[in-house]
Amino acid sequence: MRVLIVGSGAREDALSWRIAESPSCDAVFAAPGNAGTASRGVNWEVAATDGKGLAERCVREAIDLAVLGPETAIAAGVGDRLRDAGIAVFGPNRSGGRLESSKIFAKRFMERHEIPTARAAVAHSLEAASKALEEWRGPVVVKADGLAGGKGVVVAPTVEAARAILADWYGGGRVPGGGSDVLIENRLEGREVSVFALCDGRAIAPLGAACDYKRAGDGDTGPNTGGMGAYSPPDGFPDDLDDRVRERILGPLLRGLCAEGEEYRGVIYCGLMWTAQGPYVIEFNARFGDPETQALLPRVGGDFALLLHSVARGAMDLSLATLSQRRCVGIVLATDDYPRSNTALQGLNGDVSLAEGCRAFWGASQRVDATVSTSGGRVLTVTALGDDLAQARLKAYEAVRRLAGRLGTDALTYRTDIALR
Ligand SMILES: Nc1ncnc2c1ncn2[C@@H]1O[C@H](COP(=O)(O)OP(=O)(O)O)[C@@H](O)[C@H]1O
Ligand SMILES: [Mg+2]
Known part of the structure; x- marks a missing residue:
């Protein structure tokens, strides 16, 4: 099989690795891919959201399976476009993708089909949102309806705090994700x-x-x-x-x-x-x-x-x-200004091979001969398998330290408490 992975993050590097290792896979491609996918297959210079460009290229390259990584590709209708062109696609069409791309659609869907979820109200304006909050007591979660890259949800400790967030969103004319619809819901405990x-x-x-x-x-x-x-x-x-x-x-x-x-x-x-x-x-x-x-x-x-x-x-x-019943721990190495801004890095050591049972996956990046450049943010995810969580964790941090020492930069940081409870 010839398999295309759509996207450019560490998730796509991991998918491309696991797919390339599969017995039925003959070749892997990625669009646009990253430094990791480039090391085991061919990266196409086609954007992850360019349904037309991807469909044409998939037909030309006789792709047997396309795997959609990012939500932006799904919301842009890449699945629909590829299916129209006769390509087998792992990933929903745009309409199925609404379960993610619209939190209001998802909430209504769950209510229609009795899937347990927090009680919620929908509002399309500051006035309506304020009215909905009048009967609310205690903590409330405020959610922008659309795709906001993880910036569209605020857990507010009080109704007053929720009001302030909504006033800011509507007042500044910038509800995250760009729409004007919000969801207000109860905070769940657990x-x-x-x-x-x-x-x-x-x-x-x-x-x-x-x-x-x-x-x-x-x-x-x-x-x-x-x-x-x-x-x-x-x-x-x-x-x-x-x-x-x-x-x-x-x-x-x-x-x-x-x-x-x-x-x-x-x-x-x-x-x-x-x-x-x-x-x-x-x-x-x-x-x-x-x-x-x-x-x-x-x-x-x-x-x-x-x-x-x-x-x-x-x-x-x-x-x-x-x-497998084995445990796996993954630790993200990010530039130290993330998520406020992104420091670009050049000339990183492109060889991230690690000991048995450990692996490093590249985030958005380009391979330039033996080195790698990245626009910053989440640069690598380092993973390790272990027989129990403590062992996996120990191995993962050992791998992180080893890798950090030979990447050729000191601009990366990571959390030290992953998988530690
Ligand atoms: N109803 C809720 N009760 C408690 N915590 C919530 C609730 N909704 C969201 N959160 C918290 O906010 C985070 C982000 O919300 P989520 O709906 O996953 O949005 P997104 O991943 O699109 O930013 C969740 O991982 C969770 O920690
Ligand atoms: Mg989430």
């Missing part, structure tokens, strides 16, 4: 966990689960980021997590998709809050998470490429891949 479910339009099944770290600093301090680390499988959750998620979330989700005529083929990432009453959905993502994917894929064995292809064809065959 522990967060992410479950990746595969859906081929007819069946749905959990692939694996992970926990991630969103804040920039140790001890969950500092600003929100795209994600500073993750580990898989989650630790300290009930043993029957998969069964309970299947019954309460995935079952109703699939029934809802089918009832609404949505043939969803790809991964649905369920961001869950595990409450005293069991799992509640915080959000759905229509694609693999970053950095959770980097911590999940080292545990996956078998023919992952063929598994994704079976999902893309609407005939999911879970027996094609296996999931």
Whole structure:
């Protein structure tokens, strides 16, 4: 099989690695790709959101399977365009992608199909939002409707704080993501966990689960980021997590998709809050998470490429891949000004090979002969497998220190408490 991975982050580097290792894979391509994908396949100079350009190139290069990485590609209708051109696609069409691209659509969908989620009100103006807040008590979560790159949600400790955020969003004319619609919802109490479910339009099944770290600093301090680390499988959750998620979330989700005529083929990432009453959905993502994917894929064995292809064809065959019981920890190395701004780095050592069981995945970057340049932000995710979480964690930090010492820069930082509870 000839497989295209759409996107340019560390998630796409991990997907390209795992797919290239699959027995059925003959060649991997990435668009636009990064320094990692360039080392094992061909990068196309086509933007991840350019559906027309990607469709033409896929046909010309006889691509058998396209895997959509970023939400922006899905929301731009890249899945629709590629399917129109006869390409098998892992990733939903734009309409299925609304589960992620519109938080209001997702909330209404969950309400229609009785999927447990926080009680919410929708508002299209500051006036309506203020009115909705009049009856609210206690902490409230304010969410912009559209894709906002992780900057569209604020957990407000009080109704007054929520009012101030809304006044700022509407007053400055900049609701994150660019729309004018917001969701106001109850704060859920519990522990967060992410479950990746595969859906081929007819069946749905959990692939694996992970926990991630969103804040920039140790001890969950500092600003929100795209994600500073993750580990898989989650630790300290009930043993029957998969069964309970299947019954309460995935079952109703699939029934809802089918009832609404949505043939969803790809991964649905369920961001869950595990409450005293069991799992509640915080959000759905229509694609693999970053950095959770980097911590999940080292545990996956078998023919992952063929598994994704079976999902893309609407005939999911879970027996094609296996999931190891080993633990995996992923640590993100980011420039020290992230997420405030991005320092570009040049001339980094492009050889990031590590000891057995450890791997480094490049974020957005370019390979220039033996060196790598990046526009900054999240530069690398370093992962390690272990027999238990403590061992995986130890190995991952050892690998981070080793790598940091030979990259040729001292502008990178990382959290020191990933997978430490
Ligand atoms: N109802 C809620 N109760 C408690 N925490 C929430 C709630 N909704 C969101 N959060 C917190 O805010 C974070 C971001 O919200 P999410 O809906 O996942 O938006 P996005 O990932 O698009 O920024 C979540 O990971 C969670 O920590
Ligand atoms: Mg989220």
